[in-house]
Amino acid sequence: MGMIKGIVFDCFGVLTADLWHEFLASLPQGTDIQAIADVHRAYDAGTISKQEGHDQIMQLAGKEFTEMEDLVQQDITKNTSLLRYIEELSNKYKIGLLSNVGTNWVRDQFLSEEEQGLFDAMVLSFEVGHNKPDQIMYTTVCDRLGLQPNEILYIDDMSRYCIAAEEIGMQAIQYRTFEQCKKDIERALNG
Numbered sequence: 297m298g299m300i301k302g303i304v305f306d307c308f309g310v311l312t313a314d315l316w317h318e319f320l321a322s323l324p325q326g327t328d329i330q331a332i333a334d335v336h337r338a339y340d341a342g343t344i345s346k347q348e349g350h351d352q353i354m355q356l357a358g359k360e361f362t363e364m365e366d367l368v369q370q371d372i373t374k375n376t377s378l379l380r381y382i383e384e385l386s387n388k389y390k391i392g393l394l395s396n397v398g399t400n401w402v403r404d405q406f407l408s409e410e411e412q413g414l415f416d417a418m419v420l421s422f423e424v425g426h427n428k429p430d431q432i433m434y435t436t437v438c439d440r441l442g443l444q445p446n447e448i449l450y451i452d453d454m455s456r457y458c459i460a461a462e463e464i465g466m467q468a469i470q471y472r473t474f475e476q477c478k479k480d481i482e483r484a485l486n487g
Contacts, residue, residue, distance in 0.1 A: 300467070300485055301447040302416075303385055304392035304437050306428075307402055309453030310471045311375050311393075319361050332356045340396045342422040349398070377474045379411055385481075386414045390441045393418040394434070394450070396427045417441050428452075429460030438464075449484050451477060 305311060316336065320329055332353055339349030353361045382391055393415045395402060399422060403412060412418075417440035421427045424436055438445055445465035452458050458468035469480045 299447065299487075300389065300449050302390035302392060302441045302443045303382075303449045303451065303481070304394050304441075304461075304466075305378075305382065306452035306454070306457065306471070307393060307395035307397065307406075310451055310477075311378060312373060312406070316361070323357055323359075327358075328356055336361075337396070337427050339398045340421045341425055341427050342398065343425075346398065374406070375474065378477070379414070381474075381478055381481075382414050390416045390443060392416060392437045392441050392448075393420075394428065394437045394452075395419070396421040398422050428454075428457045431460065431464055434461055434464050434466065449481065451481070 308316060320332070323329065323332070335344070335349055335352040335356065338344045339346060344352075350360070385391060391414055393402065395418075397420050400420070402418065402420060407415075417437055419433060419437045419440060421433065424433060426432050428434075434445070434450075438448060441448070445461075446467075448461075448466045450458065450461035450466045450468040451471050452461070452468065453471040455470050458470050461468040467484055469477060469484065471477045
């Protein structure tokens with residue numbers, strides 16, 4: 297185990313509510329979730345336009361999915377407890393953000409300039425042209441932080457993204473609640 301020098305956070309479901317997974321959970325049984333997820337991944341990777349993604353999801357799901365960036369700011373729950381904790385952590389550790397997102401919404405609308413300043417690197421899927429769990433997403437954040445995978449602690453609410461991080465040598469924590477995550481982070485940092 298390398299000594300942890302950096303902590304990388306996912307955005308949706310960690311720094312915010314996870315509207316996408318709530319949307320999927322709300323769909324009637326028999327809906328082709330995989331086809332809908334494939335469309336959303338293509339949009340997040342920047343291979344189809346927002347309008348194409350919107351229309352295809354509407355067709356497949358029979359209802360509209362409102363992209364995070366189209367929501368009114370008040371509708372988005374920001375995990376302020378976690379952001380305050382990240383501020384503390386940023387005094388001792390390099391901080392990264394790794395997110396599957398189809399636009400620059402994280403910078404343009406979600407995080408204030410001050411909050412963006414907490415992150416030493418932001419790796420957004422639409423800029424890389426890939427999505428988690430593709431390894432290039434994880435190696436890109438390592439490169440931008442100037443750290444080896446074994447020096448990074450990765451936080452995500454999705455277990456398969458945590459597993460992908462572990463496969464390249466990172467330690468990973470699955471985010472469930474702020475309290476649980478903070479305890480797990482402290483345990484990992486104090487080895």
